[in-house]
Structures are given as C-alpha cells and as structure tokens.
Amino acid sequence: MKALNCIELAGQEKWSETLQYIEVDDPIPGNNEILIGLKAASVNFPDVLMVQGLYQFQPPMPFIPGAEAAGVVEKVGSGVTDFDEGDHVFVMTGNGCFAEKLVADQSRVQKIPKEMDLQVAAGLAMTYGTSLYALKQRADLQAGETLLVLGAAGGVGLAAVELGKSMGAKVIAAASTQEKVDICLEHGADEGFVYKSGNMNRDEQKEFSNKIKELTGGMGANVVYDPVGGSFSEPAIRATAWEGRYLVIGFAAGEIPKPPLNLALLKSCQIVGVFWGAWTAMFPKENQENFEELFELLEAGKINPRIKDKFKLEDSAKAIAHLAERKATGKVIVEIA
C-alpha cells in the first residue's frame, strides 16, 4: 500500500524533508484487530508536533503519521465480535492514518451510520470529541452563559464555537484574521474580534482583556476555551467572569504560559485541565455517549464541520504543513480513496 512515512525527527525547521510518500507492506490484523480500507484522514495539531519530535507520545521510527481517519472494514481478527466486513467506521490511533490501509485494535474503532459522509467522519472525533468533553464534562457550560473561544477558526476552536451555540451559550470567537473571525460568525458565533497574530506585549494584553470585558458588559466570559496558550492565556484569565472556568486545551502558540495563581483567587474561578485522549481511555462508556450525542447533533444540522482544505494522500505532507503554517480553517482532510 501507499503511505506517508516519517523516517527521521528533524525538529521544527527541517521536518518536511523527513516525510516520504512510499510503498510499504500491507498491515495484517491480529486477533483483536481490524483491517480498515481508509477513505479519508484528517490533520490535527498533534500530527505537526509528532513529525517534529515534539509530541508527548512518540511512536518508534519510522512511522506513518496521521491520528484519525474513516473508512470501511475489510477484515476482522478472530477475537473481534462487534464489527463486520463492510462496516463504516472512524478510527483514532494517534498515528498510522496517512495510508491506504490501517490495522487498529478494536477499542480504537467506532462504527458510524452508513449515511455519514466519510470525510466528515474522518475529522469529527478529535476536534468535536475534545470540545464536547471540554464544554460539557469539564466546564459544565450552561445555556445563557458566555463562552469565549480563542483560535476559534481552527479545528478544536470551530468545534467549540458550534457546540457552544448548540448548548445555548453566547459565543465570542477570537482569531488572528478577520477572514477567520468571519468563518466563526458563519458557524454561529454571536460576536468576534481579531487579535494580534504574534506574542502580545503588556499593553496589547490589556487591550485584549478589555475587549473581552467590553463584549461581556464588563462581566468577563463565564467559560474561556484556550487552545492557543502563550501570551494569550494570562489576559484571557483576567477576562474570565466571577466563578468562571478557564479551559486549558493546548499551546498552539508554542509556549506553555505560567499565569499568576492570584488571578484564580481574585475571580473565584477555576483553571481546568482538559485531556480528552486520556479520558476516552479511562471512560469509554461516557465517550461513547458523547459520540452518540455528536451523531445526533450532526444529523439535526446543529453542527456543520467545515471541510474546505482538502489534499490527496500523496500530498499529505503538504496537508500537515498547511496546518503548521496556520492556514487551516476547520478541518484539513486527506482524501484517500
């Protein structure tokens, strides 16, 4: 089969030179495994970090990148009882998805309705799964509350915008360009504003906090969804409402911030960690319930995943670069078959 292969970890500068689109052996399923003919995969920020050697989990070299995909079951191992040939599925394996075929443990595979678009399915799990877990289980977002989303046109960000709206919140989308803010407004955000695309200095951070306060009638946002980190986190916590919840989602800006904890004291607010991948492993039943909720929201048209950036499998290194260069809006899809 054809696949994208990462042969060396060369860091942030030269990572794209270490990706090769080559012929590799077809994988063979073991007892509890499923062979899937992949139809589409999607790009997530961890794919960028993994090919650069900067992710918290690193597969043995060489490896095929790509954390999630969707396709059709081709063969099941003798210990697999819940899946059959021909089932439509999505799969999250952390790596291995930028390929024509994939073998995955059955615990990593999720059956989906046959009518679900496989490109939508390939990009649903990580972004919408993370954002639903963050807003529902971690923030307990309530109808009528204000939700501020940073990096709001990105993968997890746009999912948070849509899910926040579906939960009845007033959603404020913040992003680095007006084009990105406009996309968020198209996807249901009530308000939006543009922030600086690089590191903010003290004055700019103050301006950023003030903007949020202005949009929330001086109260601050009840829930802040932050996948960006860096110089954005501290002013976002400063603009969190009394008893608000600030969600630590990720650090796309590249820097892990160290905000002063007196901010949490002064607002009686919570700084809440969100690690969706670990939660899915510890609480598979609750994760399954969340997926079913997402399927219902999708069918009801209450979420509408944005798929505009598409690449062929042979160009999957370009798909990773598209995300790394901050050009992505919504989901970046790799078309496989």
Ligand SMILES: NC(=O)c1ccc[n+]([C@@H]2O[C@H](COP(=O)([O-])OP(=O)(O)OC[C@H]3O[C@@H](n4cnc5c(N)ncnc54)[C@H](OP(=O)(O)O)[C@@H]3O)[C@@H](O)[C@H]2O)c1
């Ligand atoms: N906690 C969890 O369980 C979990 C699960 C999935 C993902 N994540 C994390 O969430 C973050 C976003 O992931 P994603 O897949 O949604 O990525 P994405 O689609 O690339 O979105 C990230 C957004 O961050 C903003 N950004 C700010 N500085 C950036 C920079 N220097 N480079 C790139 N983007 C930058 C960009 O928006 P602007 O241009 O508008 O600023 C971009 O749209 C990542 O840190 C990822 O690891 C966490």
